[in-house]
Amino acid sequence: MTGLWIVALAASASIVQAIPKNIELHADDWRSKIKNVVVLVEENRSFDTFAGGLTYNRDINGLVNHNYCNSMNASDPAQHDDVCAGPRANDVAPDDPNHSISGVNMQLFSTFHPNEVEVDKNHAAENMRGFVTEQSITFNTLNKTRAAEAINYYTPDQIPVFNNMAENYVLFDRWFASVPGPTNPNRAYLTSGTSHGHGSNDNAFGVYGLPQKSIFQQLSENDITWMNYQNSTTGPGKGFNPDAAFYTWTGTSGKNKTNIAPLTQFYADAKAGKLPQFTYINPECCSYQSFHPPSPISVGEKFIKGIYEAVRNSPQWDSTLFILTFDEHGGFGDHVPPPMNVPAGDDLTHTEKAHDGKNITFDFKRLGVRVPTLLISPWVEKGKVEHKGTNNGGEYNHNSIMKTLNELWGLEDLTPRITYSSTFEHLITNRKRKDTPATLPDPVVPR
Known part of the structure; x- marks a missing residue:
């Protein structure tokens, strides 16, 4: 078929890149550029506190x-x-x-x-x-x-790694968390389009307790390769499960044994050019590399530097899209109000007791606070600041990742929240850059 883009074998001959169903790829199509997607979700920093002090571009809506x-x-x-x-x-x-x-x-x-x-x-x-x-x-x-300290912010010299990444790629300054609440409900929304009514870090997340279909199940059903690399802990009371282990399907299908691997395997696979089509990374939480207090910012910087350099120097770099985001604001301040009256993932609600002893009930129809997010690839502009979402009518939020993956691989939206979310494929250009840094500055360790 004239002009049809045939997807080639990956750098590793053992991994075949699937041609997206119902999509005809041409050489000038953004999908022809991206064969591998890497997602790293860090912890608990708002946009203003972490990126609000950046000064390299005056268009950044920070502090x-x-x-x-x-x-x-x-x-x-x-x-x-x-x-x-x-x-x-x-x-x-x-x-x-x-x-x-x-x-x-x-x-x-x-x-x-x-x-x-x-x-x-x-x-x-x-x-x-x-x-x-x-x-x-x-x-x-x-x-x-x-x-x-809930509203103070970092200066560029305090976060040289993130600052350098932002200067070289695309920074979103209007990307919202999915839920105005804690880690696991946000990570569930990010990976399935709903938290199934969970609004706290309750026990269900530690025992494969979520019944909904996730991105991991959806990818498997469409023969798209994936791995959840993690430096976390598993089981109730032991910390935070890697996100793929939230879901009942992951355990019953056996994918918890084949598709969840230690973070050391990520570095080896990246070096060998054997990363799957979808790479999802869980950092440790919450003592040293996730940015979640009391994790030092400098140690978190060292961690994201290592992930970036592994991706950037992989044989798969030329066909990779790397997304770095934070699961939620962690209680740190931000001056931009989150969008309200947006579609929830389902009709379930969450009830909890506030400090004053009275109950509140939440219907998941508000987004969470802004979080810093980067789009990294040789196919994106250098130093671009992306504001409000323009595609699909919605705002940028964590489900923009799933919505864009659906466009990339011809998948169906799992929930109304995913359908609502703005996509970002328009940020993929037709020019492959040759000036992307192979290494980043070292983090600054306070004396």
């Missing part, structure tokens, strides 16, 4: 030119905004901010119990000024310096 302040007590009008964000956040955060759904309500709305009807009608109801108040409540402190 460098924005005076962002909170009150110690959001319910006291006399206090106004008496704690303001400043540069040089600590390498090790002294506290781990509250990032439960009820705690995030306080951070976004300055109350644990926003009027959801009014919230949907009035976007200004999200004042984004309760992060310091929530920090004060959670840690029972009136120390402004301590509480300000």
